[in-house]
Amino acid sequence: MLHYIEMHHIKLTPLALLTGSLLVTTAFAAPTVDKEGNTGYATAAECDAAVIAGTARFYQPVTQMPTKLQKGEKRVSKGKLSDLGPAYQLGACDLGVGRKNGRNGVSKALQGKYVPFSPDSAVNLYADATGKTVRASMAQCDNRFSGAFPRAVPVPPPAPVAVAPAPAPAPAPVVAAPAPAPAPVVVPAPAPAPVAKKGITPYVFGTLGAVNDSVNYGAPAGLSNVGDSDRQSGGQLGVGLQFNDLLGAELFYQGGKKHEYTAFNGTGYDIGVKALGARLTLGTNVTEKLRLFGKLGAARVTHDLFTGGDESKTRALLGAGLTYSLSENLGVRFDYDHIRRQGSSTNPRWGNIDYFGLGLQYSF
Known part of the structure; x- marks a missing residue:
């Protein structure tokens, strides 16, 4: 039974009212806001209070990344945060984290803050071989939460209901046996949604470096025959598509100073x-930020001729490279390309072309 204390004789002076107002105003600090307008709170209690009061601005992703299965995960589907269970009926207030396992968290300004997420926020639901959901991430960008699942906003208990005091017990009351507790209702888990198709990531790149080339040329006069090699500055510009974690494809243009x-x-x-x-590129991540890859393809090579004009030949290409992530979209890139020489029967007979370059790569 609940009994309430009557307050007929308590008077609130203007000083008391002002003091109470200041305490309420300063109870919680203003939220941190990043450049995209997303907010984070210093404590979980502040974030929970804003969500319950309806004043929180729920997190909105601004980047796009394909889904990525981790160890033990067999499939992934789309859903809402509230699909994780009744605990998420009000959403989540999750501790903002940074990049790990090839995936980002929240912006740097919100890391270490508690970030609010709507119960309707779209999420990626990762399941194991039995169909059990074992992890969730933000749907659009596949950014990670602080754990396998975000921290749910606690549902506040219902307000207490005042009841009148119980009457004095009658003499020799009859004590009835308590009714048995109802059996728990088992709700079957929903069938897993269709597996989400992984997206393709486009990117552009540019590098500057050095080009090595060589030639053997038999001139008609004989005395001006050439057998020489030379290194000059050069560069590459290109575009690419990353189909999945391993395979990609690129188109590129290579040029540079004339060889002497x-x-x-x-x-x-x-x-x-x-x-x-x-x-084609084939590679893998060695660390969270460092990726190594090999290259196999062909290049249409055009040389100036000693007698004027130019000639073009298609030649095989092998190579290797690496990228190192500076942010979610930008990284440093190194390239080595080896374009195979022509056959020995040609005149001039061009040798192998080797390119070494360092630059930047931007992924969309």
């Missing part, structure tokens, strides 16, 4: 070379 070759009689030649190519 000297004939046996001292005659000098300035010979330009450029290449337009396509290649």
Whole structure:
């Protein structure tokens, strides 16, 4: 039984009212706001209170990333935060975290703060081989929560109901046996939704470095024959598509300064070379930020001729590279490409082209 204390004789002075108002106003600090307008609170209690009061601005992702299965996970489906169970009927106030296991968390400004999420927030639901949901992430960007699941906003208990005092017990009351507790109702788990198709990530890149080339040329006069190699500055620009964690494809253009070759009689030649190519990439993440990959493809190589004009040949290409993430979208990139030489029967006979470059890659 609940009994309430009557307060007929308590008077609130203006000083008391002002003091109470200041205490309520300063109870919670203003939330932290990142550049996208998302908010975070210093404590879980502040975040919970804002959600319950209806004043919280729920987190809205701004980037896009495909889903990524982790160890023990067999499939992934789309859903809402409230699909994780009744505990999430008000949403979540989760501790903001940074990048881990190849996936980001929240913006740097909100890391260490408690970030509110709506019960209608779209999430990726990762399941094991039995169909049990074992992890959730933010749907649009696949950003991670602080744990396998976000921290739910506690549902406040119902307000107490005042009841009148019980009457004095009658003499020799008859004590009835308590009614048995109802058996728990088992609600079957919903069938897993269809597996979400992984997205394709486009990117652009540019590098600057050095181009090594060589040539053997038999001139008609004989004395101006050339057998020389040269290194000049060059660069590559390209676009790519990352189909999944392993496989990708790229188109690129390579150019640079003209190579300076000297004939046996001292005659000098300035010979330009450029290449337009396509290649497949196959790689994997060595660490959370470092990725190594190999390259296989072909390039259409165009050389200036010693006698004027130019010629183009399609040649095989092998290579390797690496990227190191600086942020969710931007990374440092290193490239090595080896374009195979032509057959020995040609004149001029161009040698292998080797390119070494360092630059940036931006993923969308």
